[in-house]
Each structure stands twice: as C-alpha cells, then as structure tokens.
Amino acid sequence: MSRLALPGFVNAHSHAFQRALRGRAAGADFWAWRDGMLAEAKRQTPELVRAAYADTYREMRAAGFTAVGEFHYLGVPEARAAASAAAEAGIAFVLLHVAYARGGIDRFRQASAGDYLGEVELLRAEGIRVGLAPHSVRACPADWLSEIGRYAAAESLPVHVHADEQPREIEECLAEHGCRPIELLARAGCLSERTTVVHGTHADGAELDLLASHGSIVCACPTTEADLGDGFLPAVRLLHRNVALCIGSDSNIRIDPFEELRELEGIARRQSGTRGVIASEDLLAIGSAVGARALGLESWPSIEIDLEHRSLAGVAPEHVRAALVAGCGADVVAT
Numbered sequence: 516m517s518r519l520a521l522p523g524f525v526n527a528h529s530h531a532f533q534r535a536l537r538g539r540a541a542g543a544d545f546w547a548w549r550d551g552m553l554a555e556a557k558r559q560t561p562e563l564v565r566a567a568y569a570d571t572y573r574e575m576r577a578a579g580f581t582a583v584g585e586f587h588y589l590g591v592p593e594a595r596a597a598a599s600a601a602a603e604a605g606i607a608f609v610l611l612h613v614a615y616a617r618g619g620i621d622r623f624r625q626a627s628a629g630d631y632l633g634e635v636e637l638l639r640a641e642g643i644r645v646g647l648a649p650h651s652v653r654a655c656p657a658d659w660l661s662e663i664g665r666y667a668a669a670e671s672l673p674v675h676v677h678a679d680e681q682p683r684e685i686e687e688c689l690a691e692h693g694c695r696p697i698e699l700l701a702r703a704g705c706l707s708e709r710t711t712v713v714h715g716t717h718a719d720g721a722e723l724d725l726l727a728s729h730g731s732i733v734c735a736c737p738t739t740e741a742d743l744g745d746g747f748l749p750a751v752r753l754l755h756r757n758v759a760l761c762i763g764s765d766s767n768i769r770i771d772p773f774e775e776l777r778e779l780e781g782i783a784r785r786q787s788g789t790r791g792v793i794a795s796e797d798l799l800a801i802g803s804a805v806g807a808r809a810l811g812l813e814s815w816p817s818i819e820i821d822l823e824h825r826s827l828a829g830v831a832p833e834h835v836r837a838a839l840v841a842g843c844g845a846d847v848v849a850t
C-alpha cells in the first residue's frame with residue numbers, strides 16, 4: 516500500500532465531554548447552548564471521563580490527531596481520569612488545567628488563584644504535562660490573571676485562554692475594566708510567545724496588534740465556531756499581522772483536522788475574495804507544528820496518509836498535499 520508520512524495533527528483545544536452534546540437541540544444561541552453544556556459538565560464523574568474521553572481520543576487518533584490539549588474545568592480527579600484516557604488511546608496529552616473564579620457551576624471554581632496554582636503543582640508532581648488556562652476574562656478577575664501570568668513566566672509554561680468569542684463578553688469586560696479582553700490579558704502579563712488565545716473571533720485591530728507584538732498564537736476552532744454561531748475568525752487580519760494560527764476541535768462536534776484547516780482557508784478566501792490565501796504547506800503546519808508549539812510539545816507522533824484512498828484517486832504526487840487540505844476528510848489517514 517502506498518503511503519505518505521506527515522507530522523501528526525495537533526488538536527490544541529478540546530473539551531472532550533462536549534462530544535456528548537452533538538446533535539442535541541441545544542438552544543437558540545451560544546448562551547442557551549452553554550446551559551445544556553453546563554448540565555452535561557455537572558454530571559461528569561472520573562469514571563465517565565475515563566471511559567468517554569478514551570473513546571473520543573481514539574476518534575481523534577484515528578482522524579490523525581496525535582496530540583491533544585484538553586482544556587479542562589471539571590476538577591482534579593477528572594483531570595487524572597482524562598490523562599489516563601489519553602494514555603489508553605495513545606494520544607500525546609497536555610492538560611490545560613483551568614482557573615475559574617466566578618460564574619459557571621460550583622465544580623469549576625477554585626477559592627483563590629493560590630488554590631488553583633496548588634492544583635497545578637499537584638498535577639505536575641504526578642507527572643501530568645500541564646499548561647495554565649485561565650478560562651476567560653469572564654471567569655477570572657484581573658488579580659487572578661496577574662498571578663497566573665507571573666507563575667507561567669517563572670515556570671515557562673503555556674497559557675491558554677478563551678477570548679473574544681462572543682460580543683457580550685467584550686461588553687462585560689469594557690464595563691468592568693474599561694478595556695477589551697485581549698487588552699486586559701496584556702495588562703495582566705498573560706500575553707507572551709507561550710500564550711494561545713482561543714477564538715479571537717471579535718478581536719479588534721488593537722487587540723490583534725497586541726497578539727502580534729507579543730508573539731502570541733490564536734487557536735481557531737472553525738467547526739465549533741460555526742456550530743455555535745460565534746462568527747468568523749478574522750483570518751485575513753491575523754495573517755496580515757503574521758499572528759501564528761493553530762487549530763482545535765473544541766466542542767468535538769466534528770473531529771477532522773482537514774475540515775478545520777479547510778474552513779480556515781475558506782474563511783480567508785471569503786474575506787479576501789482571492790484563492791490560495793494560506794499555502795497548503797502552511798495549512799499543514801498550522802494543523803501540526805504550530806499546535807505543538809502552542810502546547811509546549813517538542814515532539815509528537817507522525818501519521819501516514821493512504822495514497823490509494825478514493826479521495827486521492829488520480830491526484831498527481833506533486834498535488835497530494837494541496838488535495839489533502841482542499842478535498843479530503845480524516846478517513847484518508849491510514850490506521
């Protein structure tokens with residue numbers, strides 16, 4: 516069988532438990548969907564996480580993702596269960612352990628930033644690879660962000676944070692802090708080349724400039740952002756500023772790196788009215804090496820593409836990489 520080796524795809528943003536929500540009627544907008552999501556979060560146990568995450572991670576592995584950053588806000592025992600599930604499924608795992616001060620549901624929250632960092636130290640001491648994840652400026656006040664930013668700098672750890680996914684989050688941030696979410700992250704010392712901002716959908720020009728000047732990464736999750744009605748990634752404006760992009764399957768309504776990458780390029784084409792905005796090789800790097808950088812991974816497993824797959828029939832060897840991102844799904848990954 517003829518095969519093509521590629522670096523494995525890296526899923527830089529996953530909430531594995533949300534896979535259970537696909538296909539469920541879940542409200543008229545993001546906030547109504549969130550109510551259904553919180554109900555699903557509430558019922559999770561270490562046993563459920565261990566079993567369901569292993570299934571979801573096996574699907575990711577089969578789809579060509581060989582590493583995952585799990586953005587985790589379900590508690591410490593469930594964090595350990597997620598790590599075990601990843602080991603069982605054979606996917607490299609980074610626990611993006613979430614800090615949550617306010618809002619959400621009881622189980623998400625720590626009493627203080629110090630308590631949160633205590634959880635991080637405990638999980639690190641157990642050998643779990645951990646990144647810091649202040650959930651959002653909705654969930655973390657400025658003093659938490661500052662303390663987390665300092666710890667991340669001292670320990671050289673990745674920082675992942677949701678920002679600018681929904682207009683309401685920006686309005687609330689302006690009312691509370693007099694600035695927009697990414698501006699607040701910059702003020703609090705949370706932006707650096709180790710920082711990944713998830714979504715950035717409604718970021719304005721000044722916020723995008725801050726991402727560029729700090730060398731931060733944006734994680735795009737186009738299939739989830741479409742499903743939730745978030746809006747379009749400002750792809751062309753990010754590319755114009757040379758802000759690095761990576762991808763995440765986020766709510767896991769779809770698990771297909773090719774589809775995420777194709778959406779990314781599709782958004783850029785619609786915004787620019789041109790074709791070939793992101794070169795195929797660059798798209799493949801967005802799906803792999805940039806995600807690995809976002810997670811602080813130096814190495815991660817490679818994959819093989821089945822060149823005899825029907826989606827690649829008749830494609831000349833020199834066009835295979837472009838055809839992968841233009842017209843293939845995850846079933847081209849050889850198992």
Ligand SMILES: [Zn+2]
Nearest residue numbers: 530586677765
């Ligand atoms: Zn998310």
